[in-house]
Amino acid sequence: MKRGHNLYIKHAPIAAAARAERGVWRLAAVYPSPQSGQSAARRVGRAERVPSYEPAGAYEAYAAMHDDGTAVWVRYIAGAPAVEPRPSSMTYRVCDRGTSSGYQGVRVVTVTVAAECPRCGGPRGEAKPHRFHEDGDWYVVDRWSNACGHVEQYTDVLAEWRKAVAELEIADRRDAIRAMRAGPADAGEYTEAVLLLNAAAAQIKSLHARQAALFLDMRGHSEAARRVQEELKARDGRMSARQAALFLADLAATRAACTRCDNGRINYQCRDGEFISLRCKACRKETVPNA
Ligand SMILES: [Zn+2]
Numbered sequence: 001m002k003r004g005h006n007l008y009i010k011h012a013p014i015a016a017a018a019r020a021e022r023g024v025w026r027l028a029a030v031y032p033s034p035q036s037g038q039s040a041a042r043r044v045g046r047a048e049r050v051p052s053y054e055p056a057g058a059y060e061a062y063a064a065m066h067d068d069g070t071a072v073w074v075r076y077i078a079g080a081p082a083v084e085p086r087p088s089s090m091t092y093r094v095c096d097r098g099t100s101s102g103y104q105g106v107r108v109v110t111v112t113v114a115a116e117c118p119r120c121g122g123p124r125g126e127a128k129p130h131r132f133h134e135d136g137d138w139y140v141v142d143r144w145s146n147a148c149g150h151v152e153q154y155t156d157v158l159a160e161w162r163k164a165v166a167e168l169e170i171a172d173r174r175d176a177i178r179a180m181r182a183g184p185a186d187a188g189e190y191t192e193a194v195l196l197l198n199a200a201a202a203q204i205k206s207l208h209a210r211q212a213a214l215f216l217d218m219r220g221h222s223e224a225a226r227r228v229q230e231e232l233k234a235r236d237g238r239m240s241a242r243q244a245a246l247f248l249a250d251l252a253a254t255r256a257a258c259t260r261c262d263n264g265r266i267n268y269q270c271r272d273g274e275f276i277s278l279r280c281k282a283c284r285k286e287t288v289p290n291a
């Protein structure tokens with residue numbers, strides 16, 4: 001791949017190939033910097049200065065780390081039915097054989113990692129369960145194959161996950177201090193959900209927000225679970241259960257203080273006399289417009 005300022009990319013054949021296989025991600029180009037890659041990814045979706053991707057909204061793109069820079073991956077999404085949204089993370093069961101050279105046995109660890117291949121930024125493959133027998137026991141782990149062809153080792157995936165957990169824990173500790181300062185949990189309508197999450201997070205170390213959302217849904221807090229999932233997506237899959245609890249508490253406080261809306265909806269009358277009712281973005285309430 002040519003590097004530097006005079007990066008010349010032939011978008012037309014890439015756009016045509018993507019169009020021929022709707023919903024399938026293709027590597028469009030590798031840019032020298034994250035900024036140029038991210039800007040290109042944004043322009044593909046809007047078909048801005050890249051006419052090959054017209055009309056706007058027909059293609060979707062994202063930028064991700066690549067061995068040689070920042071890759072831009074594109075796919076064609078126009079038409080029905082809607083394509084599956086890109087996952088914010090992947091969850092796999094992997095073998096942990098420890099770090100020493102001798103045989104230590106095997107432990108199955110469930111990890112949540114980026115949705116992209118760390119070598120080229122292409123989408124990681126779906127988990128496929130694999131059962132095996134070792135040292136008198138049966139185990140189930142996941143295997144996956146990446147469409148890009150890069151083969152991943154469990155040790156590398158474990159290292160990626162541990163690094164992400166360590167980063168989360170630093171953020172978590174910061175947030176825990178903030179929560180302590182805020183005093184006893186009063187999270188308005190989410191108080192029960194927040195108490196549940198904090199109790200679960202105290203029990204299970206490094207509990208992820210994805211598991212937290214499943215747990216809330218199971219316990220009947222489905223609206224809170226959906227808000228957590230929404231926020232998890234906005235944070236690119238990086239959120240712990242504790243942070244989810246704080247997010248819900250913040251959301252409840254925002255709702256209580258919101259003066260922009262009427263119980264989660266902004267209602268107004270247009271100049272042509274039509275009544276409009278919009279969902280309040282600050283409250284994020286699930287409400288039906290008044291008939
Ligand atoms: Zn790859």
Ligand SMILES: [Zn+2]
Nearest residue numbers: 258261280283
């Ligand atoms: Zn509001």
